[in-house]
Amino acid sequence: MDDDACSVTITERETDTRHLFEDCAWLYAFCRERLFRDHTEEISQALFPDGNPSEDTSVLEVGCGPGFYARRLAQRYPALRVLGIDRSSRLLAWAQSRAASDGLTKCRFQHGDVECISACIEPVDAVISSRLLLVVGNRSAVMAEIFQVLKPGGCLFLVEPTANLKTQLPLAAMRLVTRFIHSAHRETFPQNAKILSSLEFEDLVRSQPWSKVSIQMYGDYQCAVCHKSGGAVTDSKALEMDADGIAVTGPRSVA
Numbered sequence: 001m002d003d004d005a006c007s008v009t010i011t012e013r014e015t016d017t018r019h020l021f022e023d024c025a026w027l028y029a030f031c032r033e034r035l036f037r038d039h040t041e042e043i044s045q046a047l048f049p050d051g052n053p054s055e056d057t058s059v060l061e062v063g064c065g066p067g068f069y070a071r072r073l074a075q076r077y078p079a080l081r082v083l084g085i086d087r088s089s090r091l092l093a094w095a096q097s098r099a100a101s102d103g104l105t106k107c108r109f110q111h112g113d114v115e116c117i118s119a120c121i122e123p124v125d126a127v128i129s130s131r132l133l134l135v136v137g138n139r140s141a142v143m144a145e146i147f148q149v150l151k152p153g154g155c156l157f158l159v160e161p162t163a164n165l166k167t168q169l170p171l172a173a174m175r176l177v178t179r180f181i182h183s184a185h186r187e188t189f190p191q192n193a194k195i196l197s198s199l200e201f202e203d204l205v206r207s208q209p210w211s212k213v214s215i216q217m218y219g220d221y222q223c224a225v226c227h228k229s230g231g232a233v234t235d236s237k238a239l240e241m242d243a244d245g246i247a248v249t250g251p252r253s254v255a
């Protein structure tokens, strides 16, 4: 994975300190570790159904924040090479220090913009995207970049919350804390989090030419497992497809 190619973007982005996840990184990390649902089991089953990824299989967590899934997977599968990308320097520092204290030498974190990752990241075998699309500026660009950065035969695990109140409450708490800590004139939140309806979620998934897609609901979350054609497809489970090549399994609920 080529760090130098990202250096210009990193420098520009580092000046963007007016960011919610930068200003209140510790509170988000706390919520991630203690409050939010953990999908490690579903991710493991989707990406590595035989439970044994080969040596140096590469996994990218986009918008990794505190690197929860990157670290979980690196711990569970020591053969993996795991990279987390985010634009919050403080969350990345948190993730890196946790990975170091857990001895995860093949798990690292890098500053970068998920709307243009494919230019600076070498192709990977698997991508994880969790709670990212609700905050990014250009969701379609992110989906296109994820598709681009995946190797042929690669797999994406995408998960987004569907419960608006539960999603907005931690963010509101972060806004309050940040307003209290920083001066009143400081504009800290250039973006608003907006959860995706099930239709918006499915449309975004369909925006890329996946060879196989499975969409499922897990409580207050919608998940998609998407395979890119070519190479060895990791998910051995046969799925029923509809006319558009979308396999919808499990109970659907309205977001």
Ligand SMILES: C[S@@+](CC[C@H](N)C(=O)[O-])C[C@H]1O[C@@H](n2cnc3c(N)ncnc32)[C@H](O)[C@@H]1O
Residues within 6 Å of the ligand: 021, 022, 032, 062, 063, 064, 065, 066, 067, 068, 085, 086, 087, 088, 091, 112, 113, 114, 115, 129, 130, 131, 132, 135, 136, 137
């Ligand atoms: C709601 S958090 C999700 C963090 C983590 N994936 C999780 O499951 O908790 C969204 C993360 O996306 C990052 N982010 C938002 N827009 C980004 C962008 N354009 N490039 C890189 N990271 C971005 C934020 O800094 C934040 O850490």
